[in-house]
Amino acid sequence: MADCIIIGGGAAGLMAAVTAADYGKSVILFERNPRVGRKLLITGKGRCNVTNNCVRDEFFDNIPCNSRFLYSAYSAFDCSDTMSFFENLGVPLKTERGNRVFPVSDRAEDIVIAFERAIKERSDRITVKNARVTEILAENGAVKGVSADGCVYNAPSVLIASGGRSYPKTGSDGDGFRFAKAMGHKVVPLRPSLVPMVSEQKWCSEAMGLSLKNVTLSLIDGSDGKKLFSEMGEMLFTHFGVSGPLVLSASGHIRKMERGRYRISIDLKPALDEKTLDARIQRDFAENANRDFANSLGKLLPAKLIPVIVMLSGIPADKKVNQISRKERTELLQLIKNLTVTVKDFRSIDEAIVTGGGVAVNEINPKTMESKVVSGLYFAGEVIDVDAYTGGFNLQIAFSTGYAAGVNM
Secondary structure: OOOOEEOOOOHHHHHHHHHHOOOOEEEEEEEOOOOOOHHHHHHHHEEEOOOOOOOHHHHOOOOOEEEEHHHHHHHOOOOOHHHHHHHOOOEEEOOOHEEEEEEEEEOOHHHHHHHHHHHHHHOOOOEEEOOOEEEEEEEEOOEEEEEEOOOOEEEEEEEEEOOOOOOHHHOOHHHHHHHHOOOOOOOEEEEEEEOOEEEEEOOOHHHOOOEEEEEEEEEEOOOEEEEEEEEEEEEEEEEEEEOOOOHHHHHHOOOOOOOOOOOEEEEEEOOOOOOHHHHHHHHHHHHOOEEEEHHOOOOOOHHHHHHHHHHOOOOOOOEEHHHHHHHHHHHHHHHHHHHEEEEEOOOOHHOOOEEEEEEOHHHEOOOEEEEEEOEEEEEEEEHEEEEEOOOOHHHHHHHHHHHHHHOOO
16 A cells, blocks of 8 residues: 555656655556656657746746636745756756746756656655556545556545646546546636637638747737737747747637637737838838839748738739838738737647646645545646646646645645
């Protein structure tokens, strides 16, 4: 009989296992993949953005859903603690743009190797089993253990850290939500978060593959005109619509998708105010006075975007530049400062970086991560109804909640 059973060898489960072992507890960690940390290996495009080197208030500003729930867990194990944890495991870290923290090596595998080494060093207390848990066992309102591969494993504490529904090939196929419901917990409806978005406009596919840098993307709620998100950075046009860092971050602000309600406004030249941009356009037009309009935009716009802008401007492609009116030039300027994409839908949850929704936070003790419904049952990581923007914040949530569960188990 073990002291603790942990379901899921991802970020939260691994942190909980190491922490519980350091408190002298015996741990059985169930991971259905041949190796722990499968999803960690693909985070940050294979570089693993482990946390964000930010102050407390900035951390919570980046959590749009149920941030108050994390106050206690984050206070006990914050971003600086995560950095110290990995550096003590022999992984040098660096801070990049946006305070994003990565291994100096730019290898996500180094994070997984560090966890594997930590488990090996605690092999007298941590046992990793390559098996799928099929049921959590409870009696009289308290956990007894789990059933896995036809065998029963007993323990007074069980942690569900099996992830969400995003990236199902890594093993996150929703088992945790099924377990939670079976134990009497409410699960807030799941939705994709940090996910590419499908556009109403067909022209996005014409610009497919075009990556824009140093543009400002704003997300606007058409129901009241409120700007929900605005940031400068990178984005990408695809065959279905839009993707890239700015789009993923913007998607996290949409709590409920309604076709046509949301629109994305792209400022292609955020460094130029309208007066300066107009002077720039006039200068380019003067240099190309006798050329067709479609052939005059090469210095102003990426080649893939020129046919799109020409089409949307309504100015005939073959109209001579010296014949373009002031009104047409003004409308071109507005188009460059406010290229609009109407959001049709999210892409599939399988393409999302994280899963929105999950086990209701009012049924979990925020200090201990223990269930208020079933004694000895704990939750950590993406299975909980808490999610954040890109930049290392979601992994920090996993580490903070995993640590809290590990200490209290």
